[in-house]
Amino acid sequence: MGGMNSDGYIQKVVQMGQDKGIEIKTYDVLARVMKDNRLDLTSLMTIDDQKFELMRRNAYLEIAHELTGVENAIIKTHATVEWNTIGHGFIRDSEVIRKISIDKIVTLIDSEWLIEKRFKDPQTENDRVFGKQLDKYQNRFEKILDWINNEILQVENWTYLINNMDKINISEYVLPTGQPTESLYKIVTIPDVPIFYASYSMSHAPQKVRKIVDNGIIQLREYGVVLDPQAIEIELNAPPGLDKDATYANTVHRDLHHTVHKLKQSSKNAIVAFHPYDTDPIFSSGMCEELNAAYNCGVRRYVVMPNSKSPFTVLKYASENCLFDNNEQLFATLEKDGYRKLVF
Numbered sequence: 001m002g003g004m005n006s007d008g009y010i011q012k013v014v015q016m017g018q019d020k021g022i023e024i025k026t027y028d029v030l031a032r033v034m035k036d037n038r039l040d041l042t043s044l045m046t047i048d049d050q051k052f053e054l055m056r057r058n059a060y061l062e063i064a065h066e067l068t069g070v071e072n073a074i075i076k077t078h079a080t081v082e083w084n085t086i087g088h089g090f091i092r093d094s095e096v097i098r099k100i101s102i103d104k105i106v107t108l109i110d111s112e113w114l115i116e117k118r119f120k121d122p123q124t125e126n127d128r129v130f131g132k133q134l135d136k137y138q139n140r141f142e143k144i145l146d147w148i149n150n151e152i153l154q155v156e157n158w159t160y161l162i163n164n165m166d167k168i169n170i171s172e173y174v175l176p177t178g179q180p181t182e183s184l185y186k187i188v189t190i191p192d193v194p195i196f197y198a199s200y201s202m203s204h205a206p207q208k209v210r211k212i213v214d215n216g217i218i219q220l221r222e223y224g225v226v227l228d229p230q231a232i233e234i235e236l237n238a239p240p241g242l243d244k245d246a247t248y249a250n251t252v253h254r255d256l257h258h259t260v261h262k263l264k265q266s267s268k269n270a271i272v273a274f275h276p277y278d279t280d281p282i283f284s285s286g287m288c289e290e291l292n293a294a295y296n297c298g299v300r301r302y303v304v305m306p307n308s309k310s311p312f313t314v315l316k317y318a319s320e321n322c323l324f325d326n327n328e329q330l331f332a333t334l335e336k337d338g339y340r341k342l343v344f
Contacts, residue, residue: 004115005177006108010074012181013188017072020344024188025070029077032059041129045083053092060096067100072189075100079107079154082147085136089150094158098166104187105172107155111232112144171265178231186225186344192266194224194339197259199273199291201284202229212276216304216327220272222341223334227259260290263299268339270300272330273318278306291317300337304330 010026017024033055034044044052056077067073081088119131119140137143152174159172173195175184186193198220200213220226263269271294273287294301295317303318306325324330 004108004110005118006076009108009177009181009184010076013074013185016181016185017189022072022189025067025073027063027066027073027075029056029059029063029075032062036062041125045081045129049088053090056090056093057096060093060100064100074184074188075102078151079158080147080150082150083133087150089154089157091154091157091161094161097158098162103170103191105155105159105170106184106187107152107172107174108177108184109148109152109174109232110177112141112148115144116140169265173227173262173265174259175227176232179228180221182221182344183225183227186342190342190344192268193342194268194270195227195263195266196220196224196269197227197263197271197290197294198229199271199287200229200275201282201287209276212304212327213274216272216274216276216330219327219331223339224268224342229259260293260299261297263294264297267300270302273301273303273305274327275303275305276326281305288317302330302333 014024014026030044033052034040036059037044037055039047063075077093079090079093081090116134118127119134122128122131134140134143155172159170162168163170173187175187198213198217205213217226217228260271263271271290273291275281275284275287291301291303300322301318302322302324304324304327322333324333
């Protein structure tokens, strides 16, 4: 979608591969459509839906042919577009995407306030064109959140259709571009890489507690991809006109549905909660919600919380053998459960 620095993020992944002697090919479906048909973005958005669909199909088929013999590749595409207040979902693109031997689908997202910031100071044609589309709405932030959710939901439909039609198991994840570059790099280059969601209180944490949490997340990255909620957070100094209720509702929906619920796609995935208070632990409703969602989805749950008398075990958020006094106990158990440090 517009307002995203996805190209820059993807190029960092490609560069990381080059630094490690691994080639990662990149393909851009929309850019190829415009180049093959000699269209700029505005002209493309005004053509007939069926003609646009055919153009995308041809671009996908070209890319499928070029992928022969390619080991690692990133194909950048779009699942939806909104033009002149009319939303268009590319659900039928799943029929041609099936012809490409993909093993994962990743939706890149960003904070709504950062997207709005890029629209106000556009550096690309994409941002300039879609930023003007946003001018048609009174509540710009809520519309951006709506765009993000629609894109994710359409990608979920793609994944569901492809998996059911071909009886395969493609994984589908949502990744903020605020994540370290290594996150997407691991997803691209390591088959069935474990995905961990780091759950912790985002506010009122003393320096000592924050340091333990940060160190735990850094160490956890050695074992897989760590989805860190801090990578995409609400702007604390919200500008005037921001619908905070809508933003909060979408943020909770994002963390639970778009992140925690997707962990159930592999038995290797897990939620790891850090609440390392020696005394007087604060109540974190967000962490409780995330652990409860993981419990309901049958996702592995690990909790670092000193002094084992905890509401998390009473409420079955985590079993007693997955509740730890410190990070050292956590990682010893992860090793015991079969997790190993990645070589990448």
